[in-house]
Amino acid sequence: MTEFANLGVAVHKRPDGSTPCDLLVVERPVVEPEDNEVLLHINSVGICGSDVSVWRKGRLAHLALEGPLVLGHESSGKVLRCGKNVKHLIPGDRVAIEPGYPLRQDEFAKVGRYNLSDQYFCSIPMSNGCLQRYFTYPADYCYKLPDNVSFEEGALVEPLSVAIHACRRAEVQLGHNVLVCGAGPIGLVSLIVAKAMGAAKVIVTDMLENRLEVAKSLGADFIHKVSKGESPMETARIVENLLGCMPERTIECTGAEAAVQTGIYATRSGGCLMLIGIGPSESINVPIVNAAVREVDIKGCIKYCNTWPTAIQMISSGQVNVKPLVTHRFPLEDAIEAFNANLTGKGIKIMIKCDPTDRGI
Numbered sequence: 466m467t468e469f470a471n472l473g474v475a476v477h478k479r480p481d482g483s484t485p486c487d488l489l490v491v492e493r494p495v496v497e498p499e500d501n502e503v504l505l506h507i508n509s510v511g512i513c514g515s516d517v518s519v520w521r522k523g524r525l526a527h528l529a530l531e532g533p534l535v536l537g538h539e540s541s542g543k544v545l546r547c548g549k550n551v552k553h554l555i556p557g558d559r560v561a562i563e564p565g566y567p568l569r570q571d572e573f574a575k576v577g578r579y580n581l582s583d584q585y586f587c588s589i590p591m592s593n594g595c596l597q598r599y600f601t602y603p604a605d606y607c608y609k610l611p612d613n614v615s616f617e618e619g620a621l622v623e624p625l626s627v628a629i630h631a632c633r634r635a636e637v638q639l640g641h642n643v644l645v646c647g648a649g650p651i652g653l654v655s656l657i658v659a660k661a662m663g664a665a666k667v668i669v670t671d672m673l674e675n676r677l678e679v680a681k682s683l684g685a686d687f688i689h690k691v692s693k694g695e696s697p698m699e700t701a702r703i704v705e706n707l708l709g710c711m712p713e714r715t716i717e718c719t720g721a722e723a724a725v726q727t728g729i730y731a732t733r734s735g736g737c738l739m740l741i742g743i744g745p746s747e748s749i750n751v752p753i754v755n756a757a758v759r760e761v762d763i764k765g766c767i768k769y770c771n772t773w774p775t776a777i778q779m780i781s782s783g784q785v786n787v788k789p790l791v792t793h794r795f796p797l798e799d800a801i802e803a804f805n806a807n808l809t810g811k812g813i814k815i816m817i818k819c820d821p822t823d824r825g826i
């Protein structure tokens with residue numbers, strides 16, 4: 466297919482193996498969709514911390530870059546062409562893309578927990594992502610957007626999904642008090658989702674004042690700026706004082722050892738600490754006996770499953786408002802500038818606009 470020129474954003478390993486890797490806007494082939502696939506004109510792609518990690522470190526956890534890799538996994542676009550078996554989409558449909566799918570119908574996929582299967586996952590080494598103008602992808606993992614859901618909201622379904630999966634696993638319920646550690650994008654969507662799932666009060670902690678202000682504007686009932694020398698036990702006590710009780714649920718979004726420790730001390734007996742944040746190290750010190758003797762369940766989560774339809778409904782119905790999360794927009798051609806802006810820590814979610822005819826919301 467030659468009628469389109471495709472551009473994408475890729476990281477390349479440096480010949481000497483040094484980091485950060487090279488980040489380049491490159492020409493990409495356009496791939497004709499197979500029978501179960503669609504060819505998409507990508508519209509909006511959010512920059513995620515994992516994209517930045519692959520660029521800066523040449524790896525994501527234990528997965529190392531082996532060659533050029535196209536970034537991007539928070540995206541939405543318009544269907545251009547459908548493979549012959551595709552029944553639920555037609556050209557012109559606007560869709561949100563679920564970036565991970567199981568490679569086989571293994572035992573996890575059979576029970577619906579396909580996030581635990583071996584997956585193709587956009588932008589995780591070595592599966593190319595969707596930060597490109599044209600992208601070919603399995604149609605079953607493209608979800609039609611209602612007219613009142615914008616492309617950017619469609620791209621935000623991905624981070625929203627992380628929070629939905631985590632809050633489901635944590636069993637956040639009506640009337641719960643919830644502590645969210647970290648006010649980055651995932652902490653903020655966790656706040657939004659916990660509220661939508663019925664949390665009575667949510668307190669958000671972070672070390673950065675400006676992020677906490679955003680949490681406040683998104684509906685946090687309380688915020689607490691964790692200061693440098695503050696011990697996890699002290700933070701837990703402050704959380705309890707502000708809430709008026711210990712939270713039944715804690716959603717930990719930083720991966721920092723001290724925050725995980727705080728999560729244990731802060732959570733009410735019989736409650737649950739959900740770990741979303743992943744730190745650099747596989748082993749950290751936590752007061753596990755404190756958790757055990759108070760029956761605080763510690764749970765983890767990885768990616769998500771079965772969240773796209775839910776997230777789209779939540780946005781479409783007005784149950785959640787994710788629009789304020791987008792603070793910056795860059796055209797695809799200026800993607801390098803966008804990634805550099807992300808590094809400075811300014812703003813919350815940076816959107817890269819891949820459709821030159823539509824650079825709006």
Ligand code: ZN
Nearest residue numbers: 513514515539
């Ligand atoms: Zn992400």
